[in-house]
Amino acid sequence: MNDLARSVERVMRLAPVIPVLVIEDPDHALPIAEALVAGGLPALEVTLRTPCAIDAIKAMKQVPGAVVGAGTVLNPDDLARALDAGAEFIVSPGLTPALGQAAVESGVPYLPGTANASDMMLALDLGLSRLKFFPAMANGGVPALKAIASAFGQLRFCPTGGITPANAPEWLALDAVICVGGSWMVPKGKPDIARIEADARLAAQLLDKEKAL
Numbered sequence: 001m002n003d004l005a006r007s008v009e010r011v012m013r014l015a016p017v018i019p020v021l022v023i024e025d026p027d028h029a030l031p032i033a034e035a036l037v038a039g040g041l042p043a044l045e046v047t048l049r050t051p052c053a054i055d056a057i058k059a060m061k062q063v064p065g066a067v068v069g070a071g072t073v074l075n076p077d078d079l080a081r082a083l084d085a086g087a088e089f090i091v092s093p094g095l096t097p098a099l100g101q102a103a104v105e106s107g108v109p110y111l112p113g114t115a116n117a118s119d120m121m122l123a124l125d126l127g128l129s130r131l132k133f134f135p136a137m138a139n140g141g142v143p144a145l146k147a148i149a150s151a152f153g154q155l156r157f158c159p160t161g162g163i164t165p166a167n168a169p170e171w172l173a174l175d176a177v178i179c180v181g182g183s184w185m186v187p188k189g190k191p192d193i194a195r196i197e198a199d200a201r202l203a204a205q206l207l208d209k210e211k212a213l
């Protein structure tokens with residue numbers, strides 16, 4: 001495992017679930033981050049899909065214990081904006097040589113999206129071995145990742161896309177899976193902070209439950 005893989009794995013091991021956040025209102029950023037961290041989910045992926053995403057990253061970084069990353073990073077420009085805002089890890093839906101090289105050069109923990117064996121081979125060429133598997137359910141679910149990962153013993157994954165509290169344990173039980181990503185604990189609209197914290201708490205216990213079986 002290289003240093004980059006070690007630093008990504010540190011983020012992936014903070015909790016069994018990385019919340020994938022689409023922040024529509026900058027005023028929601030702080031209370032949502034506080035609730036998720038209080039519930040036991042410190043790694044927060046703020047997708048660069050809304051105009052206030054960069055401000056949301058800056059706001060969430062004020063929450064003690066939060067490790068705030070940027071998601072939906074599509075190219076080196078997005079990467080630069082995210083790093084300027086202080087993003088502590090980077091997630092992308094796919095992988096291009098340009099983004100992969102820029103991310104590796106920056107040294108930031110980076111989880112590139114991969115969906116098939118060719119994506120994974122590109123990741124390996126770039127020295128990346130901790131990967132997002134996206135879109136996890138639409139792409140064939142657990143059987144698909146099992147089949148692909150059997151050829152790549154050195155890779156570890158964060159499946160994302162269609163993950164729910166019901167199917168997360170099955171993913172987390174795979175040796176190749178370290179954590180999952182999901183948006184279920186922060187639905188669209190005005191945030192219900194108590195509910196978010198309660199759902200985060202349940203999500204944070206997913207791995208323990210599975211291991212206890």
Ligand SMILES: O=C(O)C(=O)C[C@H](O)[C@H](O)COP(=O)(O)O
Pocket residue numbers: 020047071072073091092093134160161162163181182183184
């Ligand atoms: O754009 C990106 O970089 C992403 O991270 C996409 C997210 O992984 C999914 O949108 C989350 O999927 P759901 O949990 O099914 O809502």
